[in-house]
Amino acid sequence: MIVRPRRSALYLPASNARAIEKARRLPCDVVILDLEDAVAPEAKVAARAQAVAAVRDGGFGARELVVRVNGLGTPWGADDLDALAAVRPDAVLVSKVDGADDVAAYRGQVVDGVALWAMVETARSVLRLEAIASAPGLGALVLGTNDLAKEMRARLDTERTAFGGMLAMTVAAARAFGLVVLDGVHNAIDDADGLARQCAQGAALGFDGKTLIHPSQIAACNAAYSPAADEVAWARRIVDAFDGQEGVGVIRVDGRMVERLHLGEARALLDVVAMLDARDEPTQPSPRA
Known part of the structure; x- marks a missing residue:
């Protein structure tokens, strides 16, 4: 998808x-x-x-x-x-x-x-x-x-x-x-x-x-x-933490337990950010930040 x-x-x-x-x-x-x-x-x-x-x-x-x-x-x-x-x-x-x-x-x-x-x-x-x-x-x-x-x-x-x-x-x-x-x-x-x-x-x-x-x-x-700045930063930490962790279903990131389902969500959010960046449109931080 x-x-x-x-x-x-x-x-x-x-x-x-x-x-x-x-x-x-x-x-x-x-x-x-x-x-x-x-x-x-x-x-x-x-x-x-x-x-x-x-x-x-x-x-x-x-x-x-x-x-x-x-x-x-x-x-x-x-x-x-x-x-x-x-x-x-x-x-x-x-x-x-x-x-x-x-x-x-x-x-x-x-x-x-x-x-x-x-x-x-x-x-x-x-x-x-x-x-x-x-x-x-x-x-x-x-x-x-x-x-x-x-x-x-x-x-x-x-x-x-x-x-x-x-x-x-x-x-x-x-x-x-x-x-x-x-x-x-x-x-x-x-x-x-x-x-x-x-x-x-x-x-x-x-x-x-x-x-x-x-x-x-x-x-x-x-x-x-638009994805909030803290959401984008958290998604990047999740992706980085799972790098090289093939076969591992759950890891600890900043004191929180993170599953592979969260990895999928993080990658999807970063894909959206990348698409916005590709349009040469600055990603405005959401009021939720």
């Missing part, structure tokens, strides 16, 4: 050519071209053509390119998937997934070599997290807190008071089955303090990153989800 940074995942309407062009220069880790919520029905076909052209033309560099398609139950979903099969984005993100059967239906329509990501944004999806996360062929869970709040009739405050358990359970389901997991968006674009609090909350819960709705949110998100 390739470990890559997914700290910031920016949604863009696939109908907005100017935004797509700008995204090729933005410091986000993931670009999500949206064919679903952000596009009006009368613009769906044109937006699909624009998304296909963007994937085909490339130019996004190290950014992961994902397309969120319309559901198979809509007039546009099947055509979205057919059109994307020819250009092969890094991943296809699907919405309103209620269970393993939905995952299987989409997996059958997404070509091999293209990752399948699923939104967790319905009450049923929360109740079936294990079944969804364990479904064959799934690569990531993406939390959709706006749709979830609407369906639950819950208040979506900055602290996500009504969603604490669901946030943790989504992370647990993803980790249990080796999936990437991204937090939901923060709606208030000008609320820098609220964004910072949500990023810190998501990072503490174990999310890999956060979905965003505006480029101004990228820097704070990248900072919150």
Whole structure:
């Protein structure tokens, strides 16, 4: 499994050519071209053509390119998937997934070599997290807190008071089955303090990153989800300590017992740091440092 940074995942309407062009220069880790919520029905076909052209033309560099398609139950979903099969984005993100059967239906329509990501944004999806996360062929869970709040009739405050358990359970389901997991968006674009609090909350819960709705949110998100300086130093000590210790399962590092599972985690973290360094982007210490 390739470990890559997914700290910031920016949604863009696939109908907005100017935004797509700008995204090729933005410091986000993931670009999500949206064919679903952000596009009006009368613009769906044109937006699909624009998304296909963007994937085909490339130019996004190290950014992961994902397309969120319309559901198979809509007039546009099947055509979205057919059109994307020819250009092969890094991943296809699907919405309103209620269970393993939905995952299987989409997996059958997404070509091999293209990752399948699923939104967790319905009450049923929360109740079936294990079944969804364990479904064959799934690569990531993406939390959709706006749709979830609407369906639950819950208040979506900055602290996500009504969603604490669901946030943790989504992370647990993803980790249990080796999936990437991204937090939901923060709606208030000008609320820098609220964004910072949500990023810190998501990072503490174990999310890999956060979905965003505006480029101004990228820097704070990248900072919150970048490996902290003390985490990087600890990972290097673990890797150094295990060097030349083949066949040894547990060693002592700085007075702490460290197992080989921690070695794997340390190497994965250092791989992420190396990828960030390769982009010539200074790795900003996380507020968790």
